[in-house]
Amino acid sequence: MSKSPLQGAVIGYGFISSKGHIPAYLERAKSRGDVQIIAIVDTCEARREIAKKALPEARIYATADALYAAEKQNLDFVDISTPPCDHAKLAHQALDLGLHVLCEKPLTATLEEAKSLLEHANRVGRVLFPCHNYKHAPVVKKIREVINSGKIGKVRSLALSTYRNTHAKGVTEWNTHWRRQFQYSGGGIAMDHGSHSFYLTFDWLGAYPTAVTAKMTNLEPEKYDTEDNFSCVLTFPNGLANAQLTWTAGVRKVGYTIQGDQGAITVEDDNIEVAIMK
Ligand SMILES: NC(=O)c1ccc[n+]([C@@H]2O[C@H](COP(=O)([O-])OP(=O)(O)OC[C@H]3O[C@@H](n4cnc5c(N)ncnc54)[C@H](O)[C@@H]3O)[C@@H](O)[C@H]2O)c1
CATH class of the missing domain: 3.40.50.720 (NAD(P)-binding Rossmann-like Domain)
Incomplete structure (x- = not known):
């Protein structure tokens, strides 16, 4: 009890x-x-x-x-x-x-x-x-509200980009770079930040993908054994999602576009814009 x-x-x-x-x-x-x-x-x-x-x-x-x-x-x-x-x-x-x-x-x-x-x-x-805490971020809650309102119609296509200038680090007292070591992380940025991107796509399209096409690179293979760049297209029964994730960008930025058949939502970091077809 x-x-x-x-x-x-x-x-x-x-x-x-x-x-x-x-x-x-x-x-x-x-x-x-x-x-x-x-x-x-x-x-x-x-x-x-x-x-x-x-x-x-x-x-x-x-x-x-x-x-x-x-x-x-x-x-x-x-x-x-x-x-x-x-x-x-x-x-x-x-x-x-x-x-x-x-x-x-x-x-x-x-x-x-x-x-x-x-x-x-x-x-x-x-x-x-x-x-899956990103679902509770204010900007993501706002996206959900707009989708629920029906203003942009049926969601058909997504693009998610996550730009970081380094991999996320763990505490220094233990093993700061574990995200770049497969035995601890099971994968690089796709496993780490990608998990947020993927559950968001499932939520916004209201379905699970039926196919995935992906490419990845590791630009520091002599130091690490997980990917630092990952790009993919997920095919859903009702649309497509494109996700691009990098730990080697010159900026730290997140962007989402959610295309519905009546309009679109564009997010850059915490800023959101909604465009409706007239
Ligand atoms: N949801 C989010 O936004 C978010 C953000 C950061 C991290 N995370 C996740 O949180 C988890 C931890 O990440 P972190 O950045 O805090 O890592 P971290 O390296 O800072 O902390 C990990 C801690 O776990 C301890 N540890 C390792 N193996 C252990 C074991 N078997 N039993 C008990 N303690 C153990 C280490 O000593 C260390 O103190 C990961 O799964 C990561 O993906 C999620």
């Missing part, structure tokens, strides 16, 4: 959990009082030290096994914020113990792992919730 407040543990106290998840849980605990983070797990000693200072009331563990040995009875959910290579293993372990799972994107590093996790969550009747 769920406790009130819901009690959770965060696994991986790196960039996103320390700057995003934990502050949001603390805010929510203050405003609504319905959630409490009682434990943090991190395999890196330096990160455990930082976690201890940031959350003096939380119990700190070096492994998920140690967490469950001590806290199994006290937990309702875990929040998995480690690199993708460990998402599936950690999520299966939590589901086996009857816990709900919030998991950072990409949900898993392979399709087979994702299918197996979904099947597991359905079988045990627990929530498996991926962090």
Whole structure:
């Protein structure tokens, strides 16, 4: 039975959990009082030290096994914020113990792992919730509102571009460049930022793709083994989506165009324009 407040543990106290998840849980605990983070797990000693200072009331563990040995009875959910290579293993372990799972994107590093996790969550009747947070960004909510209003008609064609001048970095105390190391990330920018682009296309076209054509490059093969540029066309039953992602741009920028049969939405970073056919 769920406790009130819901009690959770965060696994991986790196960039996103320390700057995003934990502050949001603390805010929510203050405003609504319905959630409490009682434990943090991190395999890196330096990160455990930082976690201890940031959350003096939380119990700190070096492994998920140690967490469950001590806290199994006290937990309702875990929040998995480690690199993708460990998402599936950690999520299966939590589901086996009857816990709900919030998991950072990409949900898993392979399709087979994702299918197996979904099947597991359905079988045990627990929530498996991926962090698809871009859906909640103000500009993306506005896009959804315009699509729902019917003003641009039926969405038929999408273009999404993500320009970055470097790969995203993890905390310096652990392995800053893990996104460029296949064994940790399962892929480069397509896996990292691409996951946001892809769930947005599924949402805006209201369907899943039936075919994918893609090209990628790695401009630093002597240093890294994941792609830094990725370009693809996704074919949907009701339209097409074009996504271009780069970690080697001279600017940091995001752009979306959403073409409907009656008009279009254009987004540049946080600016949105809607054009309607007269
Ligand atoms: N949704 C978003 O907008 C967003 C943004 C940034 C990162 N992320 C995702 O969050 C996850 C973490 O990324 P990050 O940038 O915070 O990485 P990070 O390198 O900053 O942090 C990872 C932390 O996990 C710890 N760790 C590694 N393996 C572990 C394990 N098996 N058990 C416990 N701890 C472990 C490391 O010591 C480190 O402290 C990734 O899946 C990434 O894609 C999502």
